[in-house]
Amino acid sequence: QLGVFWHTQGSGKSYSMVFFCQKIHRKFKGNHTFVIVTDRRELDAQIYETFAGTGAVSGRHVRASSGEHLEELLRQDHRYIFTLIHKFNQETETPYSERDDIIVISDEAHRTQYGRLALNMRNALPNAAFIGFTGTPLFEEDEITRKVFGNYVSTYNFKRAVEDGATVPLFYENRGEKLNITDTRINEKIAAKLDEYNLNPDEEARLEKDLSREYHIITAAKRLNKIAKDLVEHHAARWDTGKAMLVCIDKLTAVRMHNLIDKYWKDHIRKLEKEIQNTADDPEESELKKQLEWMKETEYAVVISEEQNEVRKFQNWELNIIPHRRKMKERDLDKEFKDNSHPFRLAIVCAMWLTGFDVESLSTLYLDKPMKGHALMQAIARANRVYEGKNNGLIVDYIGVLKHLRKALAAYAGTSSGEEPDPPVRPKEDLIQELEEVIAETVSFLKTLGFDLQDLLNAEGFNRIKAIKDAVNAVYTTDETKKKFKLLAREVFKKFKAVLPDPVINDFSPRHDAIRIIYQRVQKNEENADISDVMKSLHDIIDSTVESETQISEPTEDFGKIYDISGIDFENLRQKFSKSGRKNTAVHSLKDRIKAKLKKMIAQNPLR
Template sequence: SEENIVTVRVIDWDHPDRNDFFLASQFWISGEIYKRRADLVGFVNGLPLVFIELKASHKRLENAFRDNLRDYKTAIPQLFWYNAFIILSNGSASKIGSLSSCWEHFAEWKKINSEGERGAVSLETMIRGTCAPARLLDLVENFTLFVEERGGTIKLIAKNHQYLGVNNAFRALTPGPSPAHGRGEKGGRLGVFWHTQGSGKSYSMIFFSQKVLRKLPGNWTFVIVTDRQELDQQIYRNFASAGAVTEPESRVRAGSGEQLRQLLGEDHRYLFTLIQKFHTDRGETYPRLSDRRDIIVMTDEAHRSQYDIFALNMRNALPNAAFIGFTGTPLMAGEEKTRAVFGDYVSIYNFKQSVDDNATVPLYYENRIPELQLTNPNLNADMATVLEEAELDEAQEVRLEREFAREYHLITRVDRLGAIAADIVSHFTGRGFAGKAMVVCVDKATAVRMYDKVQAAWARRIAEMEARLLTCDPMTRPGLEAQIATLRSTDMAVVVSQGQNEIEDMAAPGLDIRPHRLRMVKEDLATKFKDPDDPFRLVFVCAMWMTGFDAPACSTIYLDKPMRNHTLMQTIARANRVFGDKVNGLIVDYIGVFRNLQAALAIYGSASGGGVAAGDLPVQAKSALLAQLGQAIGAATAHCIGMGVDLAAIRDAVDEFRRIAALDDAVEALIANDAAKLRYLSLAADVARLYRAILPDPTANQYNTQRALFAILADKIRALAPVPDLSSVMDAVNDLLDDSIKPDGYVIRATAASVQEAGAGLPDHVLDLSKLDLDALQRRFAQGRKRIEAEKLRGALNARLVRLVRLNRNRMDYLRQFQAMIDEYNTGAANVETFFANLVAFAQGLDAEEQRSIAENLSEEELALFDLLTRPTVELTQAETREVKRVARELLQTLKAERLVLDWRKRQQARAAVKLAIEEALDRGLPLEYTPELFRKKCEAVYLHVYDSYYGVGRSLYALAA
């Protein structure tokens, strides 16, 4: 008979209603060692595609990631084998990310659809926007990428703006009934896709093309057009690293129009070329390259000046193709040729939306123009016209020097460059956030000279700090040593394009480019600069790395080159990527680019959709950041006053002991409940982040005392927890590196309580319940700060309870009782006196529970089995109870000696042997009161307990706890 091959698909991507969607709540999963319960798991045809972790509305959402999700990925990794995406929410705030996303790349989902529909709360918007059947399958099929990066593969899930924008572009292509899609009224003009720099534009290009290839019939070819060799190579690498392009670069890059014609006649999904290949001499018409109707031309930065020259040539070459332009900045009024080729906006995601969504960080500028002023107030605009091309060829450099001889001489004067170099070193080493930095110079020779000047100033800085080290006091010494170590380890390099005769040309003004060119040729400097852990922290450029270069750890741009509009935005956007604790990107302006912000960014005042309010430009004066710090301090102060904290009493205390007492009083007030405590810690963290972002600006000094006070209070609150808050470690490191954040009078070595009780041997912030005298604790409560004492006891009980429940899950009732007490206190149903009394009674109950194994003459692990067999209550005589204890002991001995072999849980035969041993032992030893149904349930419960707790050959939960 004839063989028929049938493809069976696990998921029907085209018909969502033909799939089975199931949401499991409180879903238990057993890992190799641990057992965990997930809040919500979304299944599609039995595959766990969606993981949802929920927190209480008053809890910090970040805890869902740092505590719960990280634990789940380690304890029950098999739950994530098929995971599509992860949702974290506390109801009012929700974020989505992939299995490999770090916290800063979890993103909000603010709109359900392109019309801007939103739910009543964040979680509703997230669920409806991502988990509706059709949208869920669309996200999994078309908006998920696996990207090869340094250190391994990462999984990317589209952000809200990418999902909506790409689907808008996809719909623009699909009104037609055949591969002539989109050729109707729009004439193949799919539109301009304006998503601001740093928001993932290159990945949006991949999402769009991959969805077209998957969902629309036809033999589609995408021609990706850029205007620079460097950008062309970068965009190929992006597509290749995501697996979209599998062919070698040499086989898919068109070096000429004729080669593009040849490649379009072959079978390629993607082709790459430069816009300059569409050049014609004056009066000539560009020849037709292909009549195919299944070609889509995607251009990156579709509005630069050369597109006006070559855009219509692309249309002549590919008359039946569809065109879409991707750009990071808006179209300007007058760019009509761009609009004629691509159409109007198909999707807009501007800088303000990007910052509001935390897709990028805000940019601020700081004018640090040296005293040597430039005489021509229009210099920036005039020179920017000549510098519009990112890379100057030799003729253009000659033109620059000829037309702007006086201004060029002023910009490149040795004394001016020396002053700027010294300021760069001072600024770079004094920043609060120690990100990487770029120095942007007017040309290649100046970049090399600036490198030499900075190196000399750097050496002087190290010598000055080493001299200070000889006379500094012990408190500032660690910070100074750390700064010196960072300075000594910092690597810097020049990155500029190659040119003919560059060695001789550079030698004329006394410069040596050979060592720099050697590094550029032999080392992968781009990868080093992108690596946040690599000591290559400072790069000198004039045009390279200004577009298509993504280094999230870069936080500062030192700008000494006339720029405006598109080129300016592309340059400064190198600092707007999200990274770790980076609050913002900073542009330090030495040339006066931002003297007239509206003129420099006239592009954003255009009438083509880019117009914005004056205060909403993509880069703001640094004074706005200082204002934010003032607002943050005001909010923290208002919260303290509202909680009854007397900040003046702390500041004005006449001696150290009174100041310590006032600090303890403040902590007592701030921890009135969990919501108040977390609110204060959040406000204090905002103050600390903004303060570091402003450094080394001396205007920050006016807030230094207040900032230090808020930091001390936050540290004292964290110290009440028995386990350190690791998220604050980076703050401590930053504090160590900055001498200025330790003002006089705020060095706290001990608290009043610790001074009074040091002789009694009682620890100040951690209680050891095994050695605790509850009577003494109650006396301290009555005489001291009640909330602080209650917080200490609560933290100690929590740590103890977690350990007890892990060893015996029959103690879950204790955990529920403990949480009920906390909830009652947080809602105000119980005052602090009642809460403390309840905690003391609870501690006494835990004492009894912890001693129960001794009273029952059982070990801790035997007691866990005994509880499983007797709870819920089974009516047994004393003799029958002794018999059940014997069964628990003997079963455990048998399993350990004979059945719990290496990797027993992974082998079906070994698992069956364990089940059989349990059934035989219980059948022999359990009294007749155990009915057949109860016997079956006990066998299942014991097996699950053994599976969760014993890993084979002496490895078990109890061995780890010993």
């Protein structure tokens, strides 16, 4: 027993495995072999690619392709062997290896140590040591896991991962209660059965039989209609926050939800087209057109595993699985969904892609499947990956499972230090509070620079234009003040988008919009350096203060003039700028212009 290594999902657990193995090889004498065991093909591939990407292994010959191949690899001498636990499918009286320097790394340890396959592994490697890696904490019911591997030897919990920037925080919104479609007692019954059966095709029918009343309540047409309509409206309002995933109770429901979403999606497109026709506000019209274009190009698709006689099964429900299956077979949906630029933006699943599938830009997870324990923890972790511009992941709960997540965590096995578990998700109210705090911090920062945002909020007409210019001039006090304002403003924008479409956003819109106007003007200055009046008057000065080491003449075929920028007479420039009303803006705009020009010159002639 080497213990259990809990490393929060999405924060680099696979790399921790690599570092652990490499450290053993580096620090301890001997010829250790590491056998990395998983229970999912996609996990096996992902972990192998991580090891290969770091240079720890080369060549795919160390990946077991069958039970016979695994036995052959274990009888040989390899530093690393990668296998599914299913490859230990042969009962054996003779061990594959009796070496005592074999270390078995069991990924998602709570899933892989049960039953006949685990026993076969132990019999095949009687003297091996075992360490369990898991992305979720151990719960009280994980008694076998502790008996097999021991207690925690290392923990990297939710809070630490967020604080280190390894993952983004998760927030949840209970929309099921708002729609009055949640029945927690039914959800707990179904969650228990799903956990027991793990929903393989044969057991789906048994689930329906055992829980006929509860199942039909969850999948009632009226309820699914409410969810589909709400999901479309919710996701459309968050259209520029990233990709999304809907988790359904089973395959039939996934296809039914696709059809309902398709109906309401097209309805929403028509609604946007009418709004564009009726709006008289240019900025609002521009924003609506962007959203409309996004909705028209966005694709939503079902991703479910294939089973025998599925065409007949779906036909019995008046559903057609054929076009969905064709899409899943003919296209690489996995790759498309991971590509943030691809219009496949909403995946509808029931079991696939809930473990070992990382999509960094996935920001919203819609849950409508009763889940508990490890399955729930792994599902919500789909939304915690770090991505540029992503403030947090949002879990939208239609089924009422997250309400009991704290209860589940209260029963978890604790850490070696006895500390209390930190919840992996926080209520959306916390996110709203964070938005309030970052806006207040931005307003306070502008005040330290001598500008009151309220002046801009109250101003109209020419006074508003003057207020914007005063704000930009204040931001340009120094390079550091400009940088800090831009950082604060971007945080405001990220958290504002993250709160959408909650109606409370209306309370923040005026301040958000005012900050955005200042930010956009600063950005425009940097990009365009709109100081034509200053530049015109300084044209002669700059010509006289920039001396060329080669004679400046009209452009010819000769390429690559060299300029000595140390010859600029900045004192002369300061005297000229002393006559400007908003010196900060003028100076920084010119500085940004010169930086942009130099960057362009260097790109054109990299030898300078």
